[in-house]
Amino acid sequence: MSILIREGRIIDPSQGIDRIGNVFVEEGIIKSYPSSTRRLEQNTDVRVIDARGKIVSPGFVDMHVHLREPGYEHKETIRTGCEAAAAGGFTSIVCMPNTSPVNDNASVTEYILLKARTEGVVNVFPIGAITKAQGGETLAQIGEMYDAGCVGVSDDGMPVMNSKVMRHAMEYVKAFNIPVISHAEDKNLSGKGVINEGEASTLLGLEGIPCASEDVMVSRDIMVAELTGSRLHVCHVSTEGAVRLIRAAKARGVNVTAEVTPHHFTLTDKSVKGYDTNAKMNPPLRGELDRDAVIEGLKDGTIDAIATDHAPHSEDEKKAEFDLAPFGIVGLETALPLSLRLVHDGVLTVNEMIGKLTDEPSRILNLRKGTLKLGAEADVVVFDANKNVTVNREEFRSKARNTPFHGWEILGAVLYTIVNGKVVFSA
């Protein structure tokens, strides 16, 4: 079946397009931008989507998702994670390797891709581990994983503490032109910390993770990137210091990119009050100064992409003593309205926001996604930037409910998500 998306505001930063028009999708690709739609509308084989007053953009690309399969299917599966993605307007998601077993060899990569092809409704791109079992010591089968379909490597959550191992990883990936993705954290400095170190940690009697824990590692990784001339991508930037370091590195011409999560540009560590375990994530929610700095970084381009760090956990796991509850929150189904707050607040233009959700992450990982170019695989999202919604975690497609945004009234709703020319979600 073909799809005609009629009279929407087409915004595609990859081509610099922002105009009212029609998009015609056929045989799974972006077929044309027809100026007249009368003939197509009369064709009963064409599904017509009325996009008047709505935005039509490339489907979103989330470069930081935890799908939990294999190993933690009680939290999320590839199927449910993909459904959550579709509901959030994401047509491509990039999944982190901290599954069980860890995605540190091609057989796990192949398993994930097979599952994604048979059960997933969106495109899935795996990230392989940097080191075996994310152990930080010996390199994982990076080349074989690349051949199997991995688009980058990361020991997400278990940062490579040994700088020499990091150096070798960054050198090695140059053979495949993929980035090393760094969850930048000095684990020794973080200790047993569970929230940001600051007034909140002091008052709550919880061990803090200082901002320096991130800053120290961002500096090291930038220096190793400089040493090796390799590509570094810094995950979920949360501190003022990290933004400053990345800005300076970019100005020097270092090949570094960065992402930020919606929760880090929306919330601060004040949200932990009352021991809400849905405000527990790593990196932790920081202070106001840091939140303002990551927003500034988004605005001036220091931070290239918005990524959710979608981290599903079961209700039982989160309903526990604060120290025992796992880090992380779900993000796929709230990312668009939270990002749109930046647009409604005048921080980003809607074009810039879409770029950070489509073209930028796609470029960082060489995905050839996040575009509406003629002939491209038809991954499209139609959304209403002004629709009032109340976040209701009970309606999530994700298996998990761990969000701090339940009950929030925000603007922005996904109406249609199209992957490879098929509608995989409609509101």
Next chain:
Amino acid sequence: MDSMTFNRKHILGLEELTTEEITLVLDTAESMKEITERDIKKVPTLRGITVCNLFYEPSTRTRSSFEIAEKRLSADVLNFTLSHSSVVKGENLLDTARNLEAMGASIIVIRHPISGAPWLLAKELDSSIINAGDGSHEHPSQALLDLYTIRKIKGGIGGLKVAIVGDILHSRVARSNIWGLIKLGAEVRVVGPPTLIPTYVENVGVRTYYNLDEAMQGVDVVIMLRIQLERQNSEYFPSLREYSRFYGLTRERLQLADKNVTVMHPGPINRGVELSSDIADHAGSVILDQVSNGIAVRMAMFVLVASAGRGN
């Protein structure tokens, strides 16, 4: 005593209690104190009510004090003490607490090594929750009995200079006392090695000192915190000997304080570490008064929570 103005189902910490509520607890403790001095030290206030003392840390002192308070108020008492390791390995906290509730407990007194654990119970259960110490966070009954003791000796708390000395970072006694003392108008100084002073603590209105001699100048009350022996030989400070040299209270240091200085300690004391032995036995020390006042203060907490429960 006007207990109808207390509307709290739980007593979780002093951060959330108002000045009026704290004063009400102290005033109520005054009438409880009178009961504890009678020949027959028992009243029927909690008759037919089951109180469970759910302790995930060994604490003979606090648990016994709560238990005596409960028994003097005629409650049925259930003691449930779990080992440290059961926090991670055994049945989860919520399931355990729900079981106790199913057995009829309507007030749960909880001591737990993880900050915030009582908040989890307050959110998920129907019972009244009394925090008997959570991690490094709050220890409201200890602070209330400290405030009661200070008020009794000094006649009031407003305007007093109080030094809290030791491991502020990990101390729930310090956090609860800081809130209580500030709310009642005292000037609070926190003293300890920089590694054991939490960041941003000055934001709540206390002054930080790394030098005990300086901090002792003119103080009316010194609260010495217990140093956990496992903190030595860690990265916090090199040895107990060195800790004691810089932060131990000696007779010489006591001379720097107001001449009527009161020395307090939540116990148990490491003699020769936080306090030299002669100070622990010093006439100005009210450490044993603290212990007996603890019963009256805990009785007051139960009476107020139970009356608030009935009010609802």
